[in-house]
Amino acid sequence: xxxxxxxxxxVIDGEISGEEQLIVHGTVKGRIVVRDALVVENxxxxxxxxxSASITVNGTIHGDIAASERAELRPSCTVVGDIxxxxxxxxxxxxxxxxxxxxx
Amino acid sequence: xxxxxxxxxxxxxSEGICTIGPRIAIRGNISGEEDLVIEGRVEGSVSLSGHLVxxxxxxxxxxIEVDSVDVHGQVDGDIVATxxxxxHESARxxxxxxxxxxxxxxxxxxKGSVEMDVQLPGGLNRQxxx
Numbered sequence: 324x325x326x327x328x329x330x331x332x333x334v335i336d337g338e339i340s341g342e343e344q345l346i347v348h349g350t351v352k353g354r355i356v357v358r359d360a361l362v363v364e365n366x367x368x369x370x371x372x373x374x375s376a377s378i379t380v381n382g383t384i385h386g387d388i389a390a391s392e393r394a395e396l397r398p399s400c401t402v403v404g405d406i407x408x409x410x411x412x413x414x415x416x417x418x419x420x421x422x423x424x425x426x427x
Numbered sequence: 428x429x430x431x432x433x434x435x436x437x438x439x440x441s442e443g444i445c446t447i448g449p450r451i452a453i454r455g456n457i458s459g460e461e462d463l464v465i466e467g468r469v470e471g472s473v474s475l476s477g478h479l480v481x482x483x484x485x486x487x488x489x490x491i492e493v494d495s496v497d498v499h500g501q502v503d504g505d506i507v508a509t510x511x512x513x514x515h516e517s518a519r520x521x522x523x524x525x526x527x528x529x530x531x532x533x534x535x536x537x538k539g540s541v542e543m544d545v546q547l548p549g550g551l552n553r554q555x556x557x
Contacts, residue, residue, distance in 0.1 A: 325448040325449060325450060326446070326448060327446055327447050327448035327451045327467070328444070328445050328446050329445060330444075330445030330459060330461045330462075330463070331461075332459045332460040332461045333445055333457060333458070333459035333461065333463065334456075334457070334458045334459060335453060335455060335456065335457050335458075336455050336456045336458075337453060337454050337455010337456055337457075337471055338453065338454045338455055339451060339452070339453050340451070340452050340453075340454075341448065341450045341451030341452055341467065342450040342451075343448045343449075343450045343451060345451065348445075349445075349459065353455055357451070
């Protein structure tokens with residue numbers, strides 16, 4: 324599967340959209356809509372509304388998260404915003420502030 | 428002097444080369460201090476202190492400010508590079524180029540102006556009279 328990588332020194336201010344996996348090591352402000360998967364790696368900073376099928380957070384997201392399949396907050400992550408997904412995992416050690424909506 | 432453009436000396440980040448994939452579109456500003464490969468679509472501006480590759484099939488509608496750039500795809504916008512601009516044979520570029528070294532390969536399509544640091548021999552260095 325094709326993968327897009329935003330490197331650690333890269334800052335994107337705007338909108339990212341597409342149909343492949345996106346891995347963020349750097350900074351994105353604005354909006355992210357990718358079809359397959361979004362991974363915010365350790366050190367990655369996302370100040371954006373994010374939408375994807377599967378969202379995995381090791382870094383920081385400040386904004387609302389909408390996943391059509393699953394959202395996973397790993398132990399090192401910091402998330403401030405609302406999460407909407409049918410499956411949500413919050414690992415021990417994760418920092419999270421916001422609402423959780425599993426659509427139940 | 429026709430040495431190929433070497434990639435810049437910035438250290439590679441551990442995660443590999445930063446890549447905008449072929450099915451990704453970015454609208455906005457991209458800035459950074461490392462090398463970048465664009466295979467998809469970018470609208471806005473690109474400002475890098477590294478090497479930029481616009482891959483075949485990529486569409487960039489943006490003003491570009493980089494250390495050096497290799498263009499294989501399509502660019503609509505002005506390109507300013509501190510070392511070199513290379514338009515390869517599959518490149519299609521509309522805009523103005525400014526760099527100390529500009530290379531246009533056979534087959535490259537280009538419309539715009541080119542500005543290099545031109546050192547005229549003595550006596551020719553005066554501004555031309557209008």
